[in-house]
Amino acid sequence: MKRKIRVLIAKPGLDGHARGAKVVSMALRDAGMEVIYTGLQQTPEQIVNAALQEDVDCIGISILSGAHMTLIPRILELIKKQGLSDKLIIAGGTIVLEKDIEALKELGVNEIFGPGTPTKEIIDHINHYFGIINKL
Amino acid sequence: MYDKEKLKEIKNNEVFWKNIIVQKWIERFPEIKNEFKTSSGIILKNVYTPIDIVNLDYSNDLSFPAIYPFTRGIYPNMYRGRIWTIRQVTGFGKAEETSERLSFLDKAGQTGLNIVFDMPTHHGLDSDDPIAEGEVGREGVAIDTIKDMEDLFDGIPLDQVSTSLITIGAAPILLAMYIAIAEKRGMKSENLAGTIQNDSITAFAVTGAEGSGIRLDPLIRLAVDTADYCIRYMPKWYPLSIVGYHIREAGANAVQELAFTLASGIAYVKELLKKGLDIDEIGPKITFFFGAHNNFFEEIAKFRAARRMWARIMKKWFHAKDIRSMVLKYHVQTCGCTLIAPQPETNIIRTTIQALAAILGGTNSLHTNSMDEAFALPSEKASRIAVRTQQIIAHESGVAEVCDPLGGSYFIEALTNEVEKEAYKYIERIEDMGGMIEAVKKEYIQNEVAKSAYKYQKDIESEKSIVVGLNKYQIDEKLELNLFKIGRNYEIRQIENLQKIRKTRDNLKVKEVLSEISDGLHKGENLMPLLIKAVKTYATIGELMGILKKDLI
Numbered sequence: 001m002k003r004k005i006r007v008l009i010a011k012p013g014l015d016g017h018a019r020g021a022k023v024v025s026m027a028l029r030d031a032g033m034e035v036i037y038t039g040l041q042q043t044p045e046q047i048v049n050a051a052l053q054e055d056v057d058c059i060g061i062s063i064l065s066g067a068h069m070t071l072i073p074r075i076l077e078l079i080k081k082q083g084l085s086d087k088l089i090i091a092g093g094t095i096v097l098e099k100d101i102e103a104l105k106e107l108g109v110n111e112i113f114g115p116g117t118p119t120k121e122i123i124d125h126i127n128h129y130f131g132i133i134n135k136l
Numbered sequence: 137m138y139d140k141e142k143l144k145e146i147k148n149n150e151v152f153w154k155n156i157i158v159q160k161w162i163e164r165f166p167e168i169k170n171e172f173k174t175s176s177g178i179i180l181k182n183v184y185t186p187i188d189i190v191n192l193d194y195s196n197d198l199s200f201p202a203i204y205p206f207t208r209g210i211y212p213n214m215y216r217g218r219i220w221t222i223r224q225v226t227g228f229g230k231a232e233e234t235s236e237r238l239s240f241l242d243k244a245g246q247t248g249l250n251i252v253f254d255m256p257t258h259h260g261l262d263s264d265d266p267i268a269e270g271e272v273g274r275e276g277v278a279i280d281t282i283k284d285m286e287d288l289f290d291g292i293p294l295d296q297v298s299t300s301l302i303t304i305g306a307a308p309i310l311l312a313m314y315i316a317i318a319e320k321r322g323m324k325s326e327n328l329a330g331t332i333q334n335d336s337i338t339a340f341a342v343t344g345a346e347g348s349g350i351r352l353d354p355l356i357r358l359a360v361d362t363a364d365y366c367i368r369y370m371p372k373w374y375p376l377s378i379v380g381y382h383i384r385e386a387g388a389n390a391v392q393e394l395a396f397t398l399a400s401g402i403a404y405v406k407e408l409l410k411k412g413l414d415i416d417e418i419g420p421k422i423t424f425f426f427g428a429h430n431n432f433f434e435e436i437a438k439f440r441a442a443r444r445m446w447a448r449i450m451k452k453w454f455h456a457k458d459i460r461s462m463v464l465k466y467h468v469q470t471c472g473c474t475l476i477a478p479q480p481e482t483n484i485i486r487t488t489i490q491a492l493a494a495i496l497g498g499t500n501s502l503h504t505n506s507m508d509e510a511f512a513l514p515s516e517k518a519s520r521i522a523v524r525t526q527q528i529i530a531h532e533s534g535v536a537e538v539c540d541p542l543g544g545s546y547f548i549e550a551l552t553n554e555v556e557k558e559a560y561k562y563i564e565r566i567e568d569m570g571g572m573i574e575a576v577k578k579e580y581i582q583n584e585v586a587k588s589a590y591k592y593q594k595d596i597e598s599e600k601s602i603v604v605g606l607n608k609y610q611i612d613e614k615l616e617l618n619l620f621k622i623g624r625n626y627e628i629r630q631i632e633n634l635q636k637i638r639k640t641r642d643n644l645k646v647k648e649v650l651s652e653i654s655d656g657l658h659k660g661e662n663l664m665p666l667l668i669k670a671v672k673t674y675a676t677i678g679e680l681m682g683i684l685k686k687d688l689i
Contacts, residue, residue: 014255016343070270
């Protein structure tokens with residue numbers, strides 16, 4: 001049997017806005033993916049360790065505290081260090097400024113999903129990346 | 137309330153009308169939905185009649201404003217004497233910046249101070265703590281020492297204003313700072329008026345028990361200690377504001393929000409009774425904080441049901457005798473989770489409808505969200521429009537001129553009964569589990585809320601729920617975002633100031649007070665007096681929370 005796509009949903013930052021992370025986790029699970037949700041208030045180190053240990057294919061970072069330009073670059077740096085650069089990195093939450101989005105993509109975030117993105121769009125993006133749709 | 141013969145007549149007429157007239161109409165013009173339901177899944181009829189409230193007993197179930205069970209409001213004349221308090225949340229950056237915004241809102245017509253703290257402050261972390269990086273001043277104002285609190289309330293006569301401190305974990309420390317600055321200015325703590333949120337149960341229900349290593353019991357001890365102190369020594373202070381809003385924002389529906397909030401209230405009452413306080417000392421000190429979501433009538437029904445339920449719980453379950461123990465005092469904020477990113481101006485209209493529901497529901501105070509809050513903290517313009525929204529409702533619409541204007545509507549009364557019935561079912565289930573604290577520890581609440589959040593999202597994606605501008609009536613637009621930005625300068629300056637304080641204060645004294653707190657903790661003393669003494673030495677929030685965490689958590 002083909003291995004399911006394994007996704008880590010990570011919630012860095014000190015805020016409690018977990019709704020999006022939880023909803024996306026449930027939606028990805030319903031779409032047949034294996035989802036590991038880190039829970040709140042994870043440091044970049046904890047997130048990257050979890051990604052390593054859980055051997056995930058995709059890391060989804062949910063962030064709504066406004067600290068994305070501090071925390072995401074740090075996570076990406078650690079990802080690189082741990083040799084996880086081949087993983088699909090996506091992010092969601094309140095990242096809306098064009099210059100932030102461009103900067104984060106430049107650094108290695110594959111796609112950024114803003115407020116109100118349908119979960120289907122995220123599912124399709126991940127599936128497409130891993131070639132699921134192409135093989136159908 | 138109705139004559140039996142007349143009811144029979146109505147019933148017969150209804151059967152004919154429904155089966156013949158409506159049926160024929162629907163055959164020609166089908167309904168646009170398969171079923172009409174509220175957010176909580178309560179099925180709606182197409183019309184309501186006296187039959188739907190046949191068991192309603194006016195004197196027992198509704199009565200008059202300010203008369204038990206307070207369904208129609210808690211003040212005799214409601215908004216005719218004074219409108220609700222316009223209370224906008226404020227807090228970002230360093231204390232001085234928040235202070236500027238406070239005076240801006242004051243000029244805009246705000247009548248109460250409402251301060252929210254940044255995430256590191258909530259968690260009791262100093263601004264230079266490594267895990268606080270990037271979060272300082274982001275979602276609220278940063279407080280490290282009493283110096284920041286002094287800056288924040290610079291020029292504000294503390295004994296003449298009512299202040300709401302929105303904080304949970306570090307609540308005792310922040311309250312201690314507030315008391316300490318008042319004392320330093322020669323005021324007595326018994327003259328301070330305000331509210332501190334201090335509700336760990338609902339906060340934990342939303343964020344906790346996710347392998348974070350934080351346990352609920354110690355947080356409850358801190359919250360209950362703080363409340364106990366305020367009840368005994370600060371007659372004008374409300375030491376517990378139980379927050380349904382967080383639960384709602386995390387995804388709960390109206391019935392869940394109501395049930396989980398009141399169940400938390402019940403839990404705190406039980407804990408405070410254990411401290412040897414009388415129910416009529418506790419009751420008048422508990423306040424609540426709800427959200428106002430989109431489903432207009434259900435929200436109004438929720439607020440009316442909330443007042444009636446709390447009154448009956450306090451009277452019948454806890455045998456309160458003072459009516460002040462039975463009245464449900466609450467603040468409302470329009471629901472941020474309903475705001476959308478595309479066509480953000482539509483958020484003004486959403487917020488208006490939600491605000492109207494809160495007012496028709498009889499709220500005591502109200503925060504209206506700004507249209508840009510789906511992205512960031514509000515800009516000045518957006519935040520002014522939010523205040524104006526309330527002022528227009530208050531002064532132009534006329535809705536505030538009659539108490540409980542929707543009371544007696546067949547629909548509103550039936551819906552109020554239904555919301556109440558469904559909420560009681562949840563409360564009973566929670567009490568069977570051992571109460572709200574247990575239900576949160578078992579993650580029952582978290583799971584119920586997450587399920588509702590997922591359903592809400594799925595309904596939007598399947599277009600079962602329409603969100604204008606999001607899944608229908610979209611336009612191609614380039615968003616012109618004029619967002620309120622918080623630079624990293626705030627963080628840098630805040631850290632510099634903190635480090636300067638650490639060097640210049642009397643560190644020996646700080647050490648002394650910290651060890652006194654540690655002793656007090658072990659002896660089971662109430663910590664407030666020790667904390668008030670400690671903050672005056674410029675002990676930092678991180679140092680104080682560090683002690684509490686080390687010895688408690």
